[in-house]
Amino acid sequence: MGIIKASKLVFEYIRRDEEGNVDSIQTAVDHVDLDVNEGDFIVILGHNGSGKSTLAKQLNALLIPSEGTLWVEGKDTKERENVRDVRRTAGMVFQNPDNQIIASVVEEDVGFGPENLGVPTEEIWKRVEESLTSVGMLKFRRHSPNKLSGGQKQRVAIAGVMAMEPKCIVLDEPTAMLDPNGRREVLSAVHELNRKKGITVILITHYMEEAVDADYIYVMDEGKVVMEGLPKEIFSQVEELKRHRLDVPQATLLAYELKKAGLPLPDGILTRQELAEELERCYVNYTK
Amino acid sequence: MSIILNNVSYTYGEGTAYEMQALKNVTLKIDDGEFIGIIGHTGSGKSTLIQHLNGLMKAVSGEIYFNGRDISEEDFDRKELRTRVGLVFQYPEHQLFETTIFNDVCFGPINQGFDKNEAGLRAFEALRMAGVPEKLYYQPPFDLSGGQKRRVAIAGVLAMKPEVLILDEPTAGLDPKGRDEILDLIAGMHRAKGMTIILVSHSMEDVAKYVQRIIVMDDGQVFLDGAPREVFKYYEQLEKIGLKAPEVTYLMHDLKNRGMAVDWDATTVEEAKQSILKLFQ
Amino acid sequence: MLRDITLGQYYPADSPVHKLDPRVKLFGALVYIVSLFVFRGIFGFLLATIFLLFLIKICQVPFRFMVKGLKPIVILMVFTAVFNLFLTPGKQVLFHYGILTITMEGVKNAAFMLVRLTYLIVGTSVMTLTTTPNQLTDGLEKALKPLSKVGVPVHAVSMMMSIALRFIPILIEETDIIMKAQMARGADFEEGSLIVRAKNMIPLLVPLFISAFRRADDLAMAMEARCYEGGEGRSKMRPLSYRRMDYGAYLLLFSYLGGIIALRVFL
Known part of the structure; x- marks a missing residue:
């Protein structure tokens, strides 16, 4: 216990x-x-x-x-x-x-x-x-x-x-x-x-x-x-949190919005460093 | 119509051991219909500044003009000024005192000298504007939730039909949804009625999302004054005075440093999203 | 405005007066007050003055700070002085106009009253400025301990006092804010007849009471959460026990009081 x-x-x-x-x-x-x-x-x-x-x-x-x-x-x-x-x-x-x-x-x-x-x-x-x-x-x-x-x-x-x-x-x-x-x-x-x-x-x-x-x-x-x-598990459920009168940190919200618009980002990004790294990876793949 | 501050200074406890200069030669012009955010850390002079705008505090030196008239003049009606420049204090629900919500909101108009009917009409209008459900009007204000109480308190100021509305941290202590609701309410009043709005806030994210112009206060002085994009460009200077830029601004700078051609002075999630998506088209 | 009140505020320093047992200081304040009403004549006055100056010198609180405590009671002092000035009967009339008469005795009385009040405030503020409210109430609690045997809730009363002292400045500031908030809604606290003004206080008093009750409620809960269960079984951060300097101070106090009485009796 x-x-x-x-x-x-x-x-x-x-x-x-x-x-x-x-x-x-x-x-x-x-x-x-x-x-x-x-x-x-x-x-x-x-x-x-x-x-x-x-x-x-x-x-x-x-x-x-x-x-x-x-x-x-x-x-x-x-x-x-x-x-x-x-x-x-x-x-x-x-x-x-x-x-x-x-x-x-x-x-x-x-x-x-x-x-x-x-x-x-x-x-x-x-x-x-x-x-x-x-x-x-x-x-x-x-x-x-x-x-x-x-x-x-x-x-x-x-x-x-x-x-x-x-x-x-x-x-x-x-x-x-x-x-x-x-x-x-x-x-x-x-x-x-x-x-x-x-x-x-x-x-x-x-x-x-x-x-x-x-x-x-x-x-x-x-x-x-x-x-x-x-x-990570909680903040990947943006809509669910909003239903409970809560929100998510800005970096998480932006990642969620970008993902919804079609960018291949993982779920549950919590910090802006994480988001920047992931976006850079996407961008490198994209420009290739 | 406008409010003009010319070299306004204010000192607390002048001539005592606790003497502190709270405003130092502040010069500002606030135009009709603006939506302004005032930011600054605690003790930077924000609260002192807004109490000067409606004549609750009297400048030690300098002049304040409301629609071209010096408010310190002998025959200037400062009581009327307070009704034309409405000020909603921090935690305004702490000032509720009447037996019903409706009576409480009538307090302002009655002080203005309106009869019961006119005061009532104004109270109704204000309560509707503030989004207080009608079934609550005749309830005591003390049983409401925090967010509802705050709406009632804001209605109490709106009922005086001010031309300028100043709000000192109207979202303090509210949960995220409650915060968004109050800010949307304020933005709506600005849009619909063209009311001049001055919002004191600690949240850079909120200020960036809603206002057109930001005044940054530090040590009793105006440190920066401009559109959010302009002001948050100086995020390094802002950090030196204990403030920050919105999270997304830092992110955009980071992306730019990683060689991505994004719009690096974006200040809101929406702006950042549009700019990043453009890269991938 | 309301914030200027220094009465009941602690001024941190490391002076011998600060280090004295609070019971000594409580007793000392009592002795001093008594002495102010006992002394008579110029020598008594001189002794009281020297004693006060000595205290001010050794307590290491800036003089300016003490004098500030006088401000809120200036009106009371002026009132008392005027009262004495005009209403003391006497033989030697200095000034006479209609019903107003000023006598030599009146002038003397007024002057002494003014001195007494000033000394009283400054003297007692030496005590409050050098003793934290908690020490003060600890002192009171211990000094009055015998009373608890006859059923007086000494601990509860002293706890109440120390909490009151802690919250007075907070409530004063709160009054200031609520007053301004209601003024922003067009309230007027200054104009009108006495009755109108009293009625106008409702928008100030109701929120203030609500806030005070909310604070009391919160505080009670916070105290409970920190295992407060009344005076039983508590230990003390500063257990009170007399040291050599305390006995010295008592000796000084008694000789001072003795001196004042002697001057009155023999001169």
């Missing part, structure tokens, strides 16, 4: 009227199966309202499944006594950088998690330093979060999770509110944690560019996993 495993996971938002009778039931996650191996970089794609955030919150036991089972490192998230272990194993970073930083000084915020876990003081400081270093924010340790850019704030939030020494980080649209530079900063920090420290990453996003380097992609729509596979 992988570090995270979900079997027929269902989550329903139940609305009740004033008397407590059920008013409406909305199924946000609908029979989802997941199996994530330790050290993987997983991307979950989906448009706003596709149920991907609800799924993310279950990975951290912030929401408990209505049906089905979710195991984080073999521990069922439904059991109350597992909650703390689940949250230590799978840390979570949220969308809005301002609304997850608790302290008014960077290093104090990073120390918040370890404090909650009752880590001894000396060990906290060691962890704070290490995790700030791992996201390249050590030199801002005494700064106020208010003076940082969006990308820097998100890196502080990631450090705050890293200080709890998780095996896995779940990031729920961490770049949705950032500018392109901030987005790059956060993404490269996350990739580095995955590469250097072997942290399992589950990145939830609707930016297609962020999924190109993933080990495996899940696409969600209406609470269900509607596509899954390697980036």
Whole structure:
């Protein structure tokens, strides 16, 4: 069993009227199966309202499944006594950088998690330093979060999770509110944690560019996993992605359009380097 | 009709420890019916610039002329200016406050001094223009999806019938489909009504696809100003100020370097496609 | 505009005042406030001034920065001064016109009130500028710990305070933006009678409350995700324990207060 495993996971938002009778039931996650191996970089794609955030919150036991089972490192998230272990194993970073930083000084915020876990003081400081270093924010340790850019704030939030020494980080649209530079900063920090420290990453996003380097992609729509596979497999299905309110990176779209117009290009081109090489090959063959 | 900025400068917190010059001698002319994109990294002065265009901020030095009149003049009606130059802020859905969508959209026209009937008519028209489904008009705005809320907020500005519409990152936080829908909506208004549109964006791809003219801001100054093809020719300079050209522009340069005679200043997927296909005919 | 408020902001530096235990600083601020209302006469005033100047000197926060904190309360100060100036009865009348009378005592009172208020703000800002809000609340929590035995939720209250301090600047900025966004829709926050103006605040207040609730919701979730379960079982990044310099500071504070009282009693 992988570090995270979900079997027929269902989550329903139940609305009740004033008397407590059920008013409406909305199924946000609908029979989802997941199996994530330790050290993987997983991307979950989906448009706003596709149920991907609800799924993310279950990975951290912030929401408990209505049906089905979710195991984080073999521990069922439904059991109350597992909650703390689940949250230590799978840390979570949220969308809005301002609304997850608790302290008014960077290093104090990073120390918040370890404090909650009752880590001894000396060990906290060691962890704070290490995790700030791992996201390249050590030199801002005494700064106020208010003076940082969006990308820097998100890196502080990631450090705050890293200080709890998780095996896995779940990031729920961490770049949705950032500018392109901030987005790059956060993404490269996350990739580095995955590469250097072997942290399992589950990145939830609707930016297609962020999924190109993933080990495996899940696409969600209406609470269900509607596509899954390697980036190449997913991005070769341009029409299918568009049906789920998503798109593809520009290079992939152009390759797809050219192929449709008759050029002999392979499926699933992800980067412009690949496309340039393939086009050159076509061109050489053509001019011969 | 036009907006002219002559040597406009603005400084935040003048005389304090946090003094920062946000605009430095900006000179610009915005003509009637243009579709303009403003790009620049965070802190380059974009937001400060657009708040000057509708008189929300007052230049420290320099003049701004709206249709030939200096807006800093004593008897110039700046409240009216704000209704003629509509500004949609970032995440505009955060400003919704009324009990129904319809009432919220009426807020602008009522502030303009129109009676309930006229305000209502304008609200209807604006909601229709923004593509809000009619069955939602009397719902509270807070239950809508993100994309719908944003349409309502845009309608709230459209209801004042502005001649110029400025939008500060109208697609922030939306998913790809939601982004395309909003941008198509804006482009449609430009086409159908000939409205002057100024779009602040972080996405080079979006700007290249939609606008006719790009203004690049850096360090409070106009760094480049021209058609997308012209501006993105300078992609190396753009990188130096923390920006980029659209992906396809890089691809076309790459192809050209590989000895393929493509149109190397193409900026959109469609242009690139046509140019590459020409090679194979 | 609203951003100029420095009260409650931390100024990072490595001064001896920064290093003091927050409890000492809390107590110190209290002592200083008391002293301002106790002192009398020119010597008391002199002692309070010397003490304040000494603090400003050693805390390594630029003087300019502290004075900025005075700006938002200028109106309050002027009001207090005017009030004292005209409404203090006295024998020595300096100026008289209709119902307006200025007496020598009034001038004195107004001057002292102005000095007191200024010293109060600058003095307490020495504390807030040299102590992070978290340290401050830690200090409060520990100082008030005995109260939790009688059922006062000391930890919860101090956590609330530190979160409030973190979010005040964010909400101020947000107010600024919403205000501008509504002004772009023709709203007017400046004109009209008091009632009209109060009514005009609705388009500002409703979005602000919604946003504050959304933030609170997000934050609660983020805290839960980081295993926050209340004060039980938490360790401390900066466990509070007095060091030699803290005792020194207490000694200094007591001698200062003693001096002020002595000056009042004996002079």
